Amino acid sequence: MGTLTAGTIMQNVLVAVRDPSAFGAATVTPPTTASGQTFALSVINEAQAKVNAAEAQVVASQSVSVSAGQALVRIAANLPQAIRIVRVWDANNNELQRIDLRTIAFPGSNWFSLTGTTTSWGLIGHDLLLLYPAPTAATTFTVFYIQDPSTVALSQSSTLVLSDDSAQQVMDLAEVILLIKLRSLEYAAATLARLQSRYAKQLATTGGPPTPVLPRTAAIPFVEEMKNGQG
């Protein structure tokens, strides 16, 4: 938790984009300061959510109930504040191992229906949590995730959930958005380039979730030869 308030950040950003009265940020006609400040606060809230996603500062946890044999958990439906899952514990607080579905091959095609003591978790796309093997009996898991703070509206007196050393990134991101609205492209592009440089590692993996989509099963040579027309 930082010490800077959203109101302070907002004023700094509005001065930086040369719109201290927030008329340019207003969403009503004729423009009003109140409307512009409300929009600017929503932009700052979004900016801190994305900076938190990239820098993983605010991690929360939630208990998720799973029925016997249930291997999949819908993340958006069960963990609405989760941006990204980072860890999973079983009911005894044992850490489950994360598996990368791009590289793992399950031991047989019936892997989905296997039950037992759950030892691993993985992601299918960005939105489905896989528990493997599925638990034999109904149980709970504790899921740790990067939290989306933007689900709670900011007021000017709210302090940022991020530490103060991330405030500049939040301001930069908010600044780009407001400069787009103000059509000040030269400065928007320059600030965006600074952010792209800072988050170059994340950009290198862009194009989708880092985790795979398609769990595989170990190839059975005879079947594969048949399918390839060599059998």
Next chain:
Amino acid sequence: MAKADVLAIVTNLSNGQANPTLISQFYDDVVRDLGRDAWLTDAIATSVAAGQSLVQLPDTTITPQMQIFNGTQLGELNLQKAIWLYGQAWTTASGIPLDVVYEAETRKSFRLLPAPSANGTLTTITSEYRADVPNYLQWPIALLVFEIEFSRESDHKNAALAKVAGDLGRLMLAMLV
């Protein structure tokens, strides 16, 4: 977050210049593109009757990733291999499904091969279109919609503005993964 909320952001960012009808279509395009990258995934359970080989997925389906029949992951065959393995009457083969054969490039319909000889449950893991996306995708989608809106021929076209917005949307997506 509802589609209307995303479109409201586009309208606010565009200072009212965005065409409401077109940005609604652009939203659909952007969400389908995200679906191809598996941002929005779901598991759809379907009851399959004995002898039923053809399965039709909902229109919201974008790209099916995997099928599981009664707990067993199915493989994927193309038509040539299906005929090679099961003969020309491959659609009438019956037994325990082992593979799927897609009917069309859209991949929204496929046949179980062989067709199940008993009733069963099919689970299809697929990426999907949603009019109600998670909160964290709201702004990136809005910026990508804004990019398309300001790239098209119009009285407010602005390629440079579109590029900055699009690049920011892609940066935000990258920050999420």
